[in-house]
Amino acid sequence: SNARSACMRACVGLPRRINEFASLPVVDENIEVARTAFDYAAVSVTPCPETIPEGEKPQAWWAGNEALAMGGASAGVKFYSAYPMSPSTGVLHWMAKYARDLGIMVRQVEDEIGVATMAIGAAATGARAMCATSGGGFALMTEAVGSAAMMEIPVVMINVMRAGPSTGVPTKTEQGDLWQMLGASQGDFPRIIVAPKDALDAYNAVIELFNLVDRYQCPGIVISDLLISEGRFSVDPDDINFHPEIDRGELILEPSNNGDKYLRYKNTESGISPRAVPGLEDYIHVMATDEQDEDGILISDEFTNPIKRRMMVEKRARKMDDIFEYVPAPEVEGSEDADITLVGWGSTYGVIHEAIEQLKAESINANHLPIKWIVPFHTKQINEVLTNSKKVIIVENNFSGQFYRYMRSETGMDVDAHIRKYDGEPFMPHQVVNGVKAIMAGDTEIFVPEQKIMV
Structure with missing residues (x-):
């Protein structure tokens, strides 16, 4: 790679530049290889006549997976779990590298079932939690998507698509998982799915999605693919907002002394119920994957009361009634009278x-x-x-x-x-x-x- 980089510099007419490093045998050998490759290319190849353009200001350089991870960090993620699977592993690499500096707990789990359920468990405590995989791993996460929906726990899951089905082609790109995301888990429930267009959009989409899932207490899915996630993009650093607005929705973080009975799944007009983190005084509640009443008691213990079942299905669906106020519609780019x-x-x-x-x-x-x-x-x-x-x-x-x-x-x-x-x-x-x-x-x-x- 050193030889290749040196040859490329010579071919495009750039000067030889070698950074100073501590003198070690392996370092010295690599430097010598780079020097030799550059000198050979400089006399053997006619440099490209077109000079490399320079912009008005230096640009940042990142991969889509790095942007997804950074978006999670800027959104306030405090728990990240994953099982390595190309082409999503770059998110895990970034998170693991910076976890201690950013106060993020990162766990490489034994399989994607554990990955998804760990993320949901962390989110249930009030932490912002995220996980990532590719299509085959997401197949194992499917039941967990429905679990988050039933318990109304906000969590963000990333699917970086690759060519499928099954193991498919791990190092090639495709947009073949759309219906998998649309149909993940059984039953009717609200979910939010976003497909960013490039690395900067991926960064922003993660932040936007966290605010939305916190507001609507439902699972959210980012659909990326190998082209974005392992692609490299230049970006103006000023376009990256490292201090975005954070909306935690109806999250309760302080104990109550008013003595009112807490209804975790209260049938409100908006369908959005107050969400207290576990352990707060006067906010005792149950979170389960069975259908429940407003107080969290399982209705299967009442021989599946059909009136309550209908109420809860409609309550969950009603949460999304105003979502178009927070999600911008697509707009045509280009001439309005195009052919x-x-x-x-x-x-x-x-x-x-x-x-x-x-x-x-x-x-x-x-x-x-x-x-x-x-x-x-x-x-x-x-x-x-x-x-x-x-x-x-x-x-x-x-x-x-x-x-x-x-x-x-x-x-x-x-x-x-x-x-x-x-x-x-x-x-x-x-x-x-x-x-x-x-x-x-x-x-x-x-x-x-x-x-x-x-x-």
Whole structure:
């Protein structure tokens, strides 16, 4: 790697630069390798005539997994659990590295069942808790998602998608887990799912999601993928808010002496109940995965009272009635009278953005509707965009059109065509451009680009 880096500096016309280190045999050998590689490349290769551009100010450099972990730390996470699984392990690495400095308890657990239930247990004490895995590990976490929902415990879980099913291709990317997230655990219950577009958005999404799950006392899921999580991004440090607003919702941290009976699952008008941390005086309560009454007593002990069961299902659902006030709707980027509207979600943002610039150079007017919030889904606003679009093409990294099928189920609307990729590699801008042109020419309604570069 030292030799490769030195050769690259020579090839792009940068001067040789070697930092000073303590003299050790292994260090000296690496320095000598770097010097030799640079000197060889400098006389053997014609430097690139184009100079490397410099911005107005130095940029920070981070991976998506680091951004997810830092977002958790800035959101006030005090417990993080994980079992190593590519491509999510980078979150664990960052958390473990900085845990002592930030006062975060980090645990590498024996399996993903333990990971999820530990995180829920920590969250039940009032701590902000988070865990991360990939699709196969999330399959083991599924029952725990429902447990958090029934006990109304806010917890954030991250799924970094890779090519599946089963072990699949651990080092390749895909957007194939959407329906797994939508259907995680059985029964009807509120959940919040967000799909960030890049590393900075991932950082912010974790913070936003923690505030939302604390407010609505439900599980939250971040859907990332290998492209974002193991990708590298430059970012203006001034764009990173290390002191975000924190909203803990109806959390009770102080004991009470008023003598009123505490109802952990009180059937309030909003559906959101007061949540006291365990151990507070006059706030004794039970948290269980069975259906319960307002006071936490299991209704299965009453032969499953149907009146109470209906009340609790409706109470939990009602919590989300005002969520659109706190989650911004997607907006079209680009010309309003475009001939083509490209719809994407999550990590397709960057490649679609570049493809639209290339299409513009070929006199094809296209705009972009990027979807970040999967649940809740802004049906009204998305319907309006699709209705006013001339031709709609959905771009996604999976075979079956998972987002298309979800969007159709929520809006009732069809689209004109699809650009899909499922070979483990992310889209390249020219592949989206070629897909748009083929669709406009009437050659196909589902364009699948051929990957010609083998990595």
